[in-house]
Amino acid sequence: MDEVDSVPRPADAVVSAWFRARRYIGDTDRGQILELLYALLRHHARLGWWLARHGREDKPRNRLLAWLTLKEGRTPDQIERLFNGVKFAPAILTGQEHALLVKLQGSTIDHPGMPEEVRLECPPWAADPLRRRFKEAFGQEMAALLTPAPLDLRVNPIKSTREAMLGALKDLGLRAQPSAMAPYGIRVQERPSLASLPMLKSGEVEIQDEGSQLVAMLVDARPGERVVDFCAGAGGKTLAIAAQMNNKGHVVACDVMEGRLKRGAERFRQAGLHNIETRLLAGETDRWIKRHKAGFDRVLVDAPCSGTGTWRRNPDARWRAPEEQGLDNLVSLQGRILASAARLVKPGGRLVYATCSMLSEENEEQVAAFLAAYPAFRVVPLNEAAPRLTNSSHSHYLSLTPARNDTDGFFAAVMRREEARSQARPPIAIRDPFLE
Numbered sequence: 001m002d003e004v005d006s007v008p009r010p011a012d013a014v015v016s017a018w019f020r021a022r023r024y025i026g027d028t029d030r031g032q033i034l035e036l037l038y039a040l041l042r043h044h045a046r047l048g049w050w051l052a053r054h055g056r057e058d059k060p061r062n063r064l065l066a067w068l069t070l071k072e073g074r075t076p077d078q079i080e081r082l083f084n085g086v087k088f089a090p091a092i093l094t095g096q097e098h099a100l101l102v103k104l105q106g107s108t109i110d111h112p113g114m115p116e117e118v119r120l121e122c123p124p125w126a127a128d129p130l131r132r133r134f135k136e137a138f139g140q141e142m143a144a145l146l147t148p149a150p151l152d153l154r155v156n157p158i159k160s161t162r163e164a165m166l167g168a169l170k171d172l173g174l175r176a177q178p179s180a181m182a183p184y185g186i187r188v189q190e191r192p193s194l195a196s197l198p199m200l201k202s203g204e205v206e207i208q209d210e211g212s213q214l215v216a217m218l219v220d221a222r223p224g225e226r227v228v229d230f231c232a233g234a235g236g237k238t239l240a241i242a243a244q245m246n247n248k249g250h251v252v253a254c255d256v257m258e259g260r261l262k263r264g265a266e267r268f269r270q271a272g273l274h275n276i277e278t279r280l281l282a283g284e285t286d287r288w289i290k291r292h293k294a295g296f297d298r299v300l301v302d303a304p305c306s307g308t309g310t311w312r313r314n315p316d317a318r319w320r321a322p323e324e325q326g327l328d329n330l331v332s333l334q335g336r337i338l339a340s341a342a343r344l345v346k347p348g349g350r351l352v353y354a355t356c357s358m359l360s361e362e363n364e365e366q367v368a369a370f371l372a373a374y375p376a377f378r379v380v381p382l383n384e385a386a387p388r389l390t391n392s393s394h395s396h397y398l399s400l401t402p403a404r405n406d407t408d409g410f411f412a413a414v415m416r417r418e419e420a421r422s423q424a425r426p427p428i429a430i431r432d433p434f435l436e
Contacts, residue, residue, distance in 0.1 A: 001040065001060035004316055011041065011316040027193050040067055041315035042146050045118045046109050054103050061090070065097060069104040076101040121146055123318050125327065126308060129359045137403070141358070144403035149313035151188040152179065152407075153205040154213050157243050158272050160204040162186060168199055181389060181405075182213035184240075203270040208236050209313070211400045211407035215302065215354045216240035218386055218398060218412050223248035225297040230254050230341040232278075235264030237302055242273045251276045252296075256283060284333075284340045293343040298350045301341045303334040305355035305362050309409020312402055331361050338370050342377065347419040351377060354412040358401060363411040364394070370415075377415045385414040 003018065004011045015037065019030060040047070040063055047066045048058040056062050068074045068082075079101055085092040093101075110119060117127045120142035134141045153176075155162045162184055169176040174192055179185025186205070199205045216237040221227045221244045229238040232253035242251045253268075253276055255261050261278040268276045279288060306327065307317045338353055345351045353370070355362050371377060381396045382389055393399045398412040 001037065001063070004037070004041070005060060008320075010314060011037070012314070027195075031191070031193065038148070038315060039071070040064065042121065042148075042312075043067065043071065043109060044315070044319060045121045045123075046114065049111070049114055049118045050104065050107070050109075054100060056100055062097070062100065064090075065093075065101060066104060067109075069101055070107055070109045076105060121311075121315075121318065126306070126318070126359070129327070129361060130308065133358060133360050141401055141403045144401070145311040145409075147312055147402070148191075149209070149408065150406070151191060152182075152208060152210045152213075153186040153188065154182065154208040154240060155184040155186065155205050156203055156239070156271050157184060158247060159202070160199070165199055165205055169197075172196065179210045179213070181391070182210045182217065184243075185210045185213050201270075203267075203272055206236065206239055206267070206271070208240070209408045209410075211309075211405070211410035212236060212356075213240060214386075214389065214398060214400070214407075215352070215410055215412045216244070216300075218354075218414050219244070219298050219300050219352050220350065220385070221245045221249070221251070221298050225249045226295065227251045227298040228254060228296050228300070228341070228344050230299060230301045230344075231303060231337065232261065232264060233257075233302070234260045235267050235276075237300060238264060238276060239267060239271055239273065241298075241300070242268070242276050243271070245275060247273055247275050249275055252279050253277070254279045254281050254288075256281050284337045289340055289343055294346045296344045296346060296349060298352070299341050299344050300352045300354065301338050302354045303337055303362075303366075304330070305334065305357040306330060306359055307356055308358045309356040309401070309411075311409075313408060327359075327361065331366065334362060334366055335369060338366065339374065342370075342374060342417075345377075345417045347417055349417050350380070351415040351417065352412055353415070354398075354410065356408055356410055358409040358411070363399070363413075364397065367397070367413045367415075377417050380414040380416050382414070 003014045007014055019025065047063045050066050050070060051058050051062050068079050076098055080093055083090045083093045117124065120139065122130065122142050131138050155165050162178060165186060166176055169188065175189035176186050179187050194200060219241050221241045223246045225245065226249060227241055229241060232238045232255045235253055238251060238253040253261065253264055258280050261280060265278050281288065311318045342351055353367060357363060379396055382392055382398055389398060391405060393401065393404055400407045400410045402409060
């Protein structure tokens with residue numbers, strides 16, 4: 001908890017490094033530690049509220065003490081026996097800590113005096129934008145973000161089939177079922193140790209939320225085409241796109257973070273995909289973009305965003321920025337990235353803009369601003385781009401939320417770059433700013 005608070009990395013990366021340095025910890029203990037850590041992260045604001053109410057510092061040790069009392073219902077004496085200072089146990093309680101436990105005894109984690117944002121674990125910067133988006137459904141959507149995320153897998157069709165993987169999971173004693181919407185998706189009911197899943201090591205499946213799988217599906221990449229995943233990260237969607245193409249054609253996975261691309265390259269090899277090239281960009285205006293303008297059939301822009309849609313999977317993310325750079329600055333960056341990446345789309349090609357955000361400022365409003373500035377593009381409505389996806393909360397775009405769809409929160413807009421039309425007498429020059 002100390003490291004998650006102090007290290008500027010996602011909690012899952014901190015946890016991985018922490019366990020690698022402590023290989024003596026067994027699988028059962030690892031599972032219990034993880035479960036407790038993520039429970040504390042999902043109750044961060046409420047625990048902080050209780051500590052402030054009693055004039056105590058909001059630090060990990062105090063949060064743990066408050067949790068054991070308020071949520072697990074342990075008595076001060078029971079907690080004192082846990083905090084006994086022996087090997088691997090927490091240090092002995094101080095008198096002030098014991099007094100805090102006495103004050104908290106008999107209370108529960110929720111309190112009628114809590115502001116709604118605290119009770120729903122919604123950070124101040126996101127409360128107004130999310131209320132504008134969800135209106136009367138705000139409470140329902142925020143409550144859904146406090147539940148643990150399911151384990152979703154995507155079958156790699158280059159190596160296996162969904163039926164075969166469902167059978168293999170059943171043989172491992174796991175309950176699993178086909179995903180409701182994603183054609184290669186599997187939802188696992190339990191939370192197994194990932195090390196116990198041989199199909200992960202063999203590249204037959206990847207861990208990928210069903211919503212993320214649907215975003216990759218909207219790219220609709222065909223064998224033989226040229227495709228760019230402009231903000232590829234570690235390559236989750238790149239893998240799905242390359243598999244759609246049956247290993248034929250050319251996929252370029254771009255990112256500004258070299259470490260992510262290296263991790264992606266390892267995953268591509270493991271998955272048996274050899275039609276992917278990684279490309280490190282210096283920024284959204286890298287010279288490579290200009291050299292390859294109008295050269296690709298499909299371009300996916302999975303833009304950096306506030307990550308509000310992933311809060312149930314990454315509960316620590318809600319307490320990280322965009323406060324660090326400001327939501328306005330983030331929206332501005334998304335606009336620049338989208339405009340630059342659009343230059344790569346050839347006439348008749350498809351541009352997909354996606355985020356794992358549930359804020360209108362990063363989604364519908366971002367697309368509207370882009371279309372107003374670049375009339376060479378038009379929206380391809382969802383019922384045309386993917387007729388089988390009928391449960392989006394938006395008529396034209398893919399819009400998924402945990403409460404409505406039981407996926408992470410995702411947004412995706414499919415756009416098509418119009419082909420220049422030849423005109424009879426007199427010829428009319430069609431201005432396309434991307435080719436200038």
